Amino acid sequence: MKKSDKPPKSNMVIKEQRAAYVFLIPAFLGLSLITYLPLLAALFVGFTDLTIGHMVRGEAPQFVGLKNFIDIFTNPSIDFFNSILVTVYFALFAVVSSVVYSMFIAILLNRRIPGRAFFRAVFYVPYILPAVATIISWSFLLRFEGGLINYFLVNMGFDRVHFLSSAETVVPSLVMIAVWACGNLIVIFLAGLQNVPRTYMEAAEVDGANFWQRFWKITIPCMTPIIFFNMLMSLVVNLQIVVPALAVTSGGPGKSTMFMTYLMYHYGPRSGQYATASAIAFLFFMIAAILAAVLFITSKNWIFYEGGDDK
Amino acid sequence: MSGITNQTDIKIKAPGFGGLQSKKRTKMIFDIVSFTCIVIISALVLLPIYWIFRSSLMGSLDIFLWPPSFLPMGTINPVEWQWENYIIRPTSYDFWRYLGNSLTISVPCVIFGTSTAISCGYAFARLQFRGKRFLFALCVGSMLMPAAVTLVPLYMAWTAIGVVDSYLPLILPFLCGGGAFNIFLLRQFIRTIPKELDEAAKIDGAGYFRTLVSIIVPSIKSAIIVVSLLIFITTWNDLLQQLIYIHSRENYTMVLGLTAFFGTFKADFAGMFAATMLTIIPCLTIYILGQRYFVEGIVMTGMKN
Numbered sequence: 001m002k003k004s005d006k007p008p009k010s011n012m013v014i015k016e017q018r019a020a021y022v023f024l025i026p027a028f029l030g031l032s033l034i035t036y037l038p039l040l041a042a043l044f045v046g047f048t049d050l051t052i053g054h055m056v057r058g059e060a061p062q063f064v065g066l067k068n069f070i071d072i073f074t075n076p077s078i079d080f081f082n083s084i085l086v087t088v089y090f091a092l093f094a095v096v097s098s099v100v101y102s103m104f105i106a107i108l109l110n111r112r113i114p115g116r117a118f119f120r121a122v123f124y125v126p127y128i129l130p131a132v133a134t135i136i137s138w139s140f141l142l143r144f145e146g147g148l149i150n151y152f153l154v155n156m157g158f159d160r161v162h163f164l165s166s167a168e169t170v171v172p173s174l175v176m177i178a179v180w181a182c183g184n185l186i187v188i189f190l191a192g193l194q195n196v197p198r199t200y201m202e203a204a205e206v207d208g209a210n211f212w213q214r215f216w217k218i219t220i221p222c223m224t225p226i227i228f229f230n231m232l233m234s235l236v237v238n239l240q241i242v243v244p245a246l247a248v249t250s251g252g253p254g255k256s257t258m259f260m261t262y263l264m265y266h267y268g269p270r271s272g273q274y275a276t277a278s279a280i281a282f283l284f285f286m287i288a289a290i291l292a293a294v295l296f297i298t299s300k301n302w303i304f305y306e307g308g309d310d311k
Numbered sequence: 312m313s314g315i316t317n318q319t320d321i322k323i324k325a326p327g328f329g330g331l332q333s334k335k336r337t338k339m340i341f342d343i344v345s346f347t348c349i350v351i352i353s354a355l356v357l358l359p360i361y362w363i364f365r366s367s368l369m370g371s372l373d374i375f376l377w378p379p380s381f382l383p384m385g386t387i388n389p390v391e392w393q394w395e396n397y398i399i400r401p402t403s404y405d406f407w408r409y410l411g412n413s414l415t416i417s418v419p420c421v422i423f424g425t426s427t428a429i430s431c432g433y434a435f436a437r438l439q440f441r442g443k444r445f446l447f448a449l450c451v452g453s454m455l456m457p458a459a460v461t462l463v464p465l466y467m468a469w470t471a472i473g474v475v476d477s478y479l480p481l482i483l484p485f486l487c488g489g490g491a492f493n494i495f496l497l498r499q500f501i502r503t504i505p506k507e508l509d510e511a512a513k514i515d516g517a518g519y520f521r522t523l524v525s526i527i528v529p530s531i532k533s534a535i536i537v538v539s540l541l542i543f544i545t546t547w548n549d550l551l552q553q554l555i556y557i558h559s560r561e562n563y564t565m566v567l568g569l570t571a572f573f574g575t576f577k578a579d580f581a582g583m584f585a586a587t588m589l590t591i592i593p594c595l596t597i598y599i600l601g602q603r604y605f606v607e608g609i610v611m612t613g614m615k616n
Binding site: 013016017019020021023024026027028029030031033034035036037038039041042045050055105108109111112113114117119121122123124125126127128129130131132133134136137138140141143145146147148151180211232233236239240242243246247248260261264265268269270274277278280281282284285288289292 | 341342345346348349352353356357358359360362363366374375376377378379427428430431433434438439440441443446449450453454455456457458459460461462463464465466467468470471484486487488489491492494518519520523540544547548550551554555565566569570573574583584587590591594595597598602603605
């Protein structure tokens, strides 16, 4: 913030800078205090043996090196490997399904259909409702005994499915619920579709390109930045899945919904083993960062930037 | 889907005069197919919400009847809609208290979060300052950071300060910017306002704050409504944080009360569904009131850049 580097700046410029920093104070206070600092704290506490006992007695925790990080992998009652697997499995499955679904719905909603405003509003509803309320409703719809979905399946000649009550089907069922609730992605895709230049479409139509050709050669390439944005946002949200485990499954059946956030909740606020929970939190961050990085790196090959200028 | 293959066939032999008519026809078929798809899928989308409503008006045993009845009627109490399910004992689910508590959290969050997000979005959209690119990257980058990572450290911090079992840990973070996505959204909106308006205000002697309040804010009303609603919904529905920070029953919020009811109820399925219905009504009301701005508002930003 030193103000004399190269050319002497005018009063106006300095005034503008000062105003800008004032406007930014709350947001950056927040970013540092409730986002970036806690991340460092998680790493730091992960190397100690801090528990709620230390805090109650006012004792200082000891440094224990990598003990917690080794513990969470080797202690079978924590079973962090399982937690990583189920979380990543759920998240990737949910990201791909919800991006495909929401793109499909957005394309339909972008056409001139009667009652378009109404339908647009409908698809956003699941997103705004409390997840607890909707998961309760779903848990009844998906019941093995007397659930409406199983009634449909039986009528169509299929066998009944256990959905939320069996370890094999619980994650796909939760993916379905996540897809159902992804109205926010639809809205962002709709925004993106408005920006697909009409001139491209018209030109292609004049050249005799059919619907599929236009879809794959114009809509999709123009939408790749939005697809990327939605995949990223969806990844961050779905990695943090926790409400179904909190409200309905409690991590089960078996350990099939022991998601990482649920594990953090369990070892942190609930049982006061802060060091263990912090180690889990930091590794969770690393896993999220790696997945996001993979998405970023591969995106260079498939994102199409109009006019070639970078964002 | 079969409509699509038909359409390709026709299109290939399309050029010339006859093509125009078949083109019109395929477009119509396409419109009909899309419309049917949308109607069916939106019915499925609304099904779980309808199911809450249906089950809340039935007798507890009728909820499990096979085959499931689609309307709120059963064999045990045929036809009669059981509105008395909505008379829930406050010991199970204290609707008015929970509603008040939820509002006590969400309203300050909306006010503080939205106003700080506006000020931050304005700085990023309009003002020139050193380190702008870096600070903006830091801000947008935090969108990638899963909030769950900070759960444990923040819980320890709030415990150490001694404010657990109050609403402060839920409200105070919203004094600080209201989330990177909201800042980003407002910045995008502000950038669409012609800069000449700012300059005119400046010539009239308005400072940055005056410009923000009297020029920018009135022209981004719909974005402000969108952001307010997003913050409202986030705070209203945030079960995990409420679960760890609120312990006493009299401080419970709507979603927390519902979770507790769902976890402890014995056989009162109908009452539980009535409570679920009551939990979603405030959200639905807010959404219906602001819906016009909500979807269109985000769509109009053109999430470009």
